[in-house]
Amino acid sequence: MTFSIMQLAPGNPMQTMINPKISAEEMQRAQEKLGFNDPLYIQYFKWMKEVAQGNLGYTVKTGQPVGKLILERLPATLLLTGTAFLMAFSIGVPLGVYSATHRYRLPDYVLTVFSFIGISIPSFFFGLGMIFVFALKFGWLPTSGMITIGADHTGYALFLDYLKHVIMPATVLALPTIAVVMRFTRSSLLEVLNQDFIRTADAKGLSQQKVYLKHALRNALIPVITVFGLSIPFLFGGAYITEHIFNWPGMGSLGIQSIVAREYPVIMALNLFTSMLVMFGNLLADVMYAWTDPRIRY
Amino acid sequence: MENLLEVKNLKTSFFSDGKETPAVDGVSFELKKGETLGIVGESGSGKSVTSLSILQLIQKPHGKIVNGEILFKSQNLLELNDKQIRKIRGKHISMIFQEPMTSLNPVFTVGNQIMEVMTLHHGVSMREAKVQAINMLELVGIPSPEKRFMQYPHQLSGGMRQRVMIAMALACNPDLLIADEPTTALDVTIQAQILELMKNLKKQFDTSILLITHDLGVVSEAADNVAVMYLGRIVEYTDVDTFFEEPKHPYSQGLLKSIPSLSNRVERLTPIQGQVPHPSAITQGCRFAGRCEHVHDMCIREEPPLMSISQHQIRCWMYSESWNDRDKEDTAHGREVAAGRESSKVVHH
Numbered sequence: 045m046t047f048s049i050m051q052l053a054p055g056n057p058m059q060t061m062i063n064p065k066i067s068a069e070e071m072q073r074a075q076e077k078l079g080f081n082d083p084l085y086i087q088y089f090k091w092m093k094e095v096a097q098g099n100l101g102y103t104v105k106t107g108q109p110v111g112k113l114i115l116e117r118l119p120a121t122l123l124l125t126g127t128a129f130l131m132a133f134s135i136g137v138p139l140g141v142y143s144a145t146h147r148y149r150l151p152d153y154v155l156t157v158f159s160f161i162g163i164s165i166p167s168f169f170f171g172l173g174m175i176f177v178f179a180l181k182f183g184w185l186p187t188s189g190m191i192t193i194g195a196d197h198t199g200y201a202l203f204l205d206y207l208k209h210v211i212m213p214a215t216v217l218a219l220p221t222i223a224v225v226m227r228f229t230r231s232s233l234l235e236v237l238n239q240d241f242i243r244t245a246d247a248k249g250l251s252q253q254k255v256y257l258k259h260a261l262r263n264a265l266i267p268v269i270t271v272f273g274l275s276i277p278f279l280f281g282g283a284y285i286t287e288h289i290f291n292w293p294g295m296g297s298l299g300i301q302s303i304v305a306r307e308y309p310v311i312m313a314l315n316l317f318t319s320m321l322v323m324f325g326n327l328l329a330d331v332m333y334a335w336t337d338p339r340i341r342y
Numbered sequence: 343m344e345n346l347l348e349v350k351n352l353k354t355s356f357f358s359d360g361k362e363t364p365a366v367d368g369v370s371f372e373l374k375k376g377e378t379l380g381i382v383g384e385s386g387s388g389k390s391v392t393s394l395s396i397l398q399l400i401q402k403p404h405g406k407i408v409n410g411e412i413l414f415k416s417q418n419l420l421e422l423n424d425k426q427i428r429k430i431r432g433k434h435i436s437m438i439f440q441e442p443m444t445s446l447n448p449v450f451t452v453g454n455q456i457m458e459v460m461t462l463h464h465g466v467s468m469r470e471a472k473v474q475a476i477n478m479l480e481l482v483g484i485p486s487p488e489k490r491f492m493q494y495p496h497q498l499s500g501g502m503r504q505r506v507m508i509a510m511a512l513a514c515n516p517d518l519l520i521a522d523e524p525t526t527a528l529d530v531t532i533q534a535q536i537l538e539l540m541k542n543l544k545k546q547f548d549t550s551i552l553l554i555t556h557d558l559g560v561v562s563e564a565a566d567n568v569a570v571m572y573l574g575r576i577v578e579y580t581d582v583d584t585f586f587e588e589p590k591h592p593y594s595q596g597l598l599k600s601i602p603s604l605s606n607r608v609e610r611l612t613p614i615q616g617q618v619p620h621p622s623a624i625t626q627g628c629r630f631a632g633r634c635e636h637v638h639d640m641c642i643r644e645e646p647p648l649m650s651i652s653q654h655q656i657r658c659w660m661y662s663e664s665w666n667d668r669d670k671e672d673t674a675h676g677r678e679v680a681a682g683r684e685s686s687k688v689v690h691h
């Protein structure tokens with residue numbers, strides 16, 4: 045899939061490296077040697093064979109191993125998406141509960157409007173807006189990067205430095221997921237609150253809070269697990285643009301650079317990684333289902 | 343003896359689009375310690391709404407208790423705030439519901455759900471609660487209670503789940519048990535077992551029971567007194583023996599004729615024609631007029647009050663002085679009007 049879409053895009057890595065002094069003839073020869081002129085399926089199978097052996101290939105330009113390149117970028121991306129993931133659920137679920145328990149009252153309407161904005165606002169717009177306000181106008185937060193270069197923080201100071209850098213991109217990345225988690229939690233909780241066993245819980249004399257947070261929420265979170273699984277690849281995907289905006293040294297910005305440079309091996313490897321994330325997300329969701337819902341046993 | 347529970351002039355309505363639909367209207371009854379009161383009536387007569395009103399479990403925000411008093415040990419429950427009523431629920435008054443399949447929480451074990459009431463109201467430790475809960479399961483006739491204790495509701499049959507509900511309801515030894523059609527959803531043999539169980543437990547704990555049912559067989563088995571409800575009203579209220587010997591209200595007579603019993607086994611069963619109208623279709627006059635074979639002009643003009651006649655309280659003009667002086671001609675006319683109303687379902691207020 046990915047492979048064929050990439051091939052449809054005009055241009056190849058050679059053209060981006062063109063040195064005007066090289067003749068068209070020489071260029072043709074080089075392409076031949078590197079296998080660019082082979083039929084597509086042959087190129088694809090060559091790649092598959094290498095991947096199966098654990099070799100993700102080498103960058104076209106510099107010849108670095110792609111696997112190593114990605115591994116270098118992985119921690120930064122994990123830090124960003126992990127933070128965004130935690131934010132999405134630790135903020136989205138409570139907001140959803142609050143919204144559901146205040147249905148048809150002002151807080152619910154406000155949160156509903158917020159969620160529509162959260163889902164529909166483009167991340168580059170929101171990201172640039174945040175940079176403008178918090179970094180440029182007030183100067184509270186750094187505009188980009190992951191650490192303050194040359195500051196040599198250690199221990200707690202280093203942690204704080206990370207935190208300052210990660211908060212804006214993570215918020216931008218998490219926003220749509222927060223909104224989705226919130227809406228899902230809200231509607232699921234409202235549905236559960238109409239069920240007979242909630243009336244039973246009320247009839248037992250439990251406090252309102254216990255009825256909501258023990259009996260209702262545990263049931264309401266079962267459908268939210270779906271969002272949980274889907275959000276993992278979604279967040280990694282969103283990291284492309286977010287990392288680019290905030291100049292975050294992760295896989296996302298690597299991806300964007302590679303697309304611009306037509307670095308096929310890197311793009312292919314990143315996409316392979318994303319597909320694995322989708323499967324991982326599904327697996328995680330299934331495990332969580334079995335864990336929260338005793339009616340499901342594998 | 344003093345009444346344990348006294349419901350006075352209860353009115354509970356549902357509101358939608360600013361329109362009020364009274365599901366229960368002017369219902370009064372009382373219950374002494376150790377007594378069982380059966381509330382009977384067909385589907386839609388307001389039995390569940392009455393029982394839910396007592397513990398203020400009516401669906402908010404559109405359902406609302408509009409009027410009346412609910413005196414429990416002489417305290418008006420309707421004057422309590424949310425926190426106070428929750429202290430009564432499950433501890434002094436508990437409830438079992440019509441739907442055993444959906445009334446237990448699917449994600450918690452049976453044991454967890456029973457222990458929860460015990461730790462909540464009696465403040466016992468988890469270990470103590472576990473011992474008590476297993477005892478309770480044994481008491482309600484659940485085989486291998488230790489094993490069931492750790493199971494989830496979906497692993498139990500409907501009858502077993504209703505036993506769990508009963509165990510849960512009796513866990514804190516309440517003064518009053520409200521049982522809203524506890525056997526309706528179960529099959530016949532299980533029904534008999536559950537009923538037997540409730541009777542035994544009642545003897546053992548001296549619990550008063552408000553037994554809601556549409557099954558007169560259940561009433562004759564288990565109740566001391568009977569209140570017959572029709573379209574939000576009590577139409578007849580008396581003790582069980584009098585009721586079965588000498589039912590007075592045309593509706594009660596109809597109900598009795600429609601069940602198979604020893605006395606009328608040979609006769610053909612004659613169910614009452616039609617069904618309970620929706621409370622939004624209430625017209626002036628007797629609420630049963632549309633289905634009553636004795637209907638007279640006076641029934642349509644004005645609704646009969648609840649009158650005391652010997653052992654009965656009854657809401658029917660047939661038992662008033664004026665019935666004997668009535669103009670016989672008007673019976674036919676009354677029937678026509680009632681039939682007309684029934685078919686057009688005009689709403690007067």
Ligand SMILES: Nc1ncnc2c1ncn2[C@@H]1O[C@H](COP(=O)(O)OP(=O)(O)OP(=O)(O)O)[C@@H](O)[C@H]1O
Nearest residue numbers: 356365384385386387388389390391392401620621
């Ligand atoms: N949540 C609700 N919202 C609106 N109307 C309701 C609600 N619950 C009950 N009603 C109405 O109140 C009336 C009485 O209902 P109720 O459930 O008390 O009947 P019931 O006697 O318990 O019948 P059943 O034997 O079917 O349980 C019905 O006409 C019903 O439509």
Ligand code: SF4
Nearest residue numbers: 628631634641658659
């Ligand atoms: S008052 Fe009239 S209509 Fe109503 S039950 Fe009695 S006889 Fe029938």
Ligand SMILES: [Mg+2]
Nearest residue numbers: 389390440523
């Ligand atoms: Mg009912």
